[in-house]
Amino acid sequence: MPLAALAQNEARTAEAAEAPVVPDTTGVRAFLMSRGSGSVADSVFGVLMLVGALSLFVIVALIVWMLVHNSQLSIHAFGMRFFRSTNWDPVNGDFGALPFIYGTIVSSLLALVIAVPLSLAVAIFVLEICPIPLRGAISFLTELLAAIPSIVYGLWAVFVLVPLVRDKFGPILEKLLGWTGLFVEPNFGVGVFTAALILAVMIFPVISSISRDVMRAVPNHQREAALALGSTRWEMIRMGVLRNARIGIIGAIILGLGRALGETMAVTMVIGNHPDISKNLFNPAYTLSSVIANEFSEATGDLYLSALIEIGLALFLVTIVVNAVARLLVWVVTRGNTAKAV
Amino acid sequence: MGVNIQVEHVNAWYGTTHTLKDVSLKIPANKATALIGPSGCGKSTFVRCLNRMHETTPGARVEGTIQMGDVDIYKAASPVEIRRRVGMVFQRPNPFPTMSIYDNVASGLRLNGFRKRSVLDEVVERSLKQAALWNEVKDDLRKKSGSSLSGGQQQRLCIARALAVDPEVLLMDEPASALDPVSTSKIEDLIFDLKRDYTIVIVTHNMQQAARVAEQTGFFLSGVMVEFDATEKIFTNPSDKRTEDYITGRFG
Numbered sequence: 001m002p003l004a005a006l007a008q009n010e011a012r013t014a015e016a017a018e019a020p021v022v023p024d025t026t027g028v029r030a031f032l033m034s035r036g037s038g039s040v041a042d043s044v045f046g047v048l049m050l051v052g053a054l055s056l057f058v059i060v061a062l063i064v065w066m067l068v069h070n071s072q073l074s075i076h077a078f079g080m081r082f083f084r085s086t087n088w089d090p091v092n093g094d095f096g097a098l099p100f101i102y103g104t105i106v107s108s109l110l111a112l113v114i115a116v117p118l119s120l121a122v123a124i125f126v127l128e129i130c131p132i133p134l135r136g137a138i139s140f141l142t143e144l145l146a147a148i149p150s151i152v153y154g155l156w157a158v159f160v161l162v163p164l165v166r167d168k169f170g171p172i173l174e175k176l177l178g179w180t181g182l183f184v185e186p187n188f189g190v191g192v193f194t195a196a197l198i199l200a201v202m203i204f205p206v207i208s209s210i211s212r213d214v215m216r217a218v219p220n221h222q223r224e225a226a227l228a229l230g231s232t233r234w235e236m237i238r239m240g241v242l243r244n245a246r247i248g249i250i251g252a253i254i255l256g257l258g259r260a261l262g263e264t265m266a267v268t269m270v271i272g273n274h275p276d277i278s279k280n281l282f283n284p285a286y287t288l289s290s291v292i293a294n295e296f297s298e299a300t301g302d303l304y305l306s307a308l309i310e311i312g313l314a315l316f317l318v319t320i321v322v323n324a325v326a327r328l329l330v331w332v333v334t335r336g337n338t339a340k341a342v
Numbered sequence: 343m344g345v346n347i348q349v350e351h352v353n354a355w356y357g358t359t360h361t362l363k364d365v366s367l368k369i370p371a372n373k374a375t376a377l378i379g380p381s382g383c384g385k386s387t388f389v390r391c392l393n394r395m396h397e398t399t400p401g402a403r404v405e406g407t408i409q410m411g412d413v414d415i416y417k418a419a420s421p422v423e424i425r426r427r428v429g430m431v432f433q434r435p436n437p438f439p440t441m442s443i444y445d446n447v448a449s450g451l452r453l454n455g456f457r458k459r460s461v462l463d464e465v466v467e468r469s470l471k472q473a474a475l476w477n478e479v480k481d482d483l484r485k486k487s488g489s490s491l492s493g494g495q496q497q498r499l500c501i502a503r504a505l506a507v508d509p510e511v512l513l514m515d516e517p518a519s520a521l522d523p524v525s526t527s528k529i530e531d532l533i534f535d536l537k538r539d540y541t542i543v544i545v546t547h548n549m550q551q552a553a554r555v556a557e558q559t560g561f562f563l564s565g566v567m568v569e570f571d572a573t574e575k576i577f578t579n580p581s582d583k584r585t586e587d588y589i590t591g592r593f594g
Contacts, residue, residue, distance in 0.1 A: 221432060227395060230423070230507065
């Protein structure tokens, strides 16, 4: 049998070899030959891309320079004490950023604690469990949440979330978790907890849709490998999907955290705007971005303005440090083994 | 030890496409059974029915009875229970890329809550030896990830992973079609050794491979099992004209 097939193949090749050379009647060959090497276009393209990439460094450097340059007055007046002091007293010209740093980090981390389980649950549901007709609708709604301007979230938070936290969630949380000292009355509805809630709603679509895309990219044969070993659906998701997508999921969480750290408008409207460091999450607090937004237009005096710009510098540093820590976490989780599913 | 599999009037669908039409056959224990046929003939669908993987595809459906040992796998057990008893090796090697070689092999046992370290060590070593991979990987069991191995090694790792849970049946869906000739012959030698302890069902495009490893061969054509007989009979003196046409290379 194979011999016959081989003979047939040979006959076909021989036929091809004997075929007459086709003259270039359509001019296709001449056209292609006349196009040249294209090396000029290639190098122009290369330079353009290089300029684009380098401009990234330039922009970051300019931002840092601007922040440092414009906050010289405050840097010289307070030095490192600026980041340790809890006193923010524009009247007497004494400025410390610690309450704002604390408010920013605590509200963002609390938002992550609330948003991450929810986002992953929705992503897993949409991909692995949800009936196909419903998939599009849920994905669409998730993405729609990302498109709502933050001022609208702020308004919603003021009129819906604040009363809800004050009258409904608050008493329950105090009853259940009051002993931890994290939820202690008086609760006016505005405070770190409400800010974290609205932040959680705002970063949920980012984390959910990115981790959904990452999980979708996990090849199906990984799911089948887990199923064939006798895993239940949840075990299959854990072993065949989440494990392979973990780097991408952590990336999604870092992006969400970035958004939470910098979010200004909605947080300003519900966090209470009081520079205070307290364990109690019902307490009003203040974030770095909120204080800039609130006080920039009324900053009288060069030192006041300079201190606000140094607050901006602090926000920049906090973002960098948090991102670095997150990356370190990725490295530790994967123990340097960043292999991805192929 | 392997078990007999009795398949009766099995039909399978993907959505409205009827991919498997009234298939009945008896797969004997501790032998290798090969399934051949052109692409899209339903042979892969058939093995996926044997461990209830077929139904994991959205819109897929199975009817008929499959008796594995004394268990009716579609009536008397859950898919998860069946898949614990039936190992499967896929066409493309699919080790878990984020797990070490050791963890890959141990994954089936750990999944079922088995944690005893000394026994795990023993099972991992036995399975890797059975899959003829032990000597190549024993020095970096925990250092290397499953995806760092070559294609042929990855496929043997997948075989070891399937064997670690000590299944009664081993399903192989074109296990060597993505591999080079050297790796292919290693896998074939392996099948030869493994059939002493397991019931093996192997789907293959390669008829020589079927002839080399299997005692019985089934020929599938557009969802119908045309002929099922001793391998020698199928390849030398088939009773159906379509089988003869296929094995002599007149189509497919």
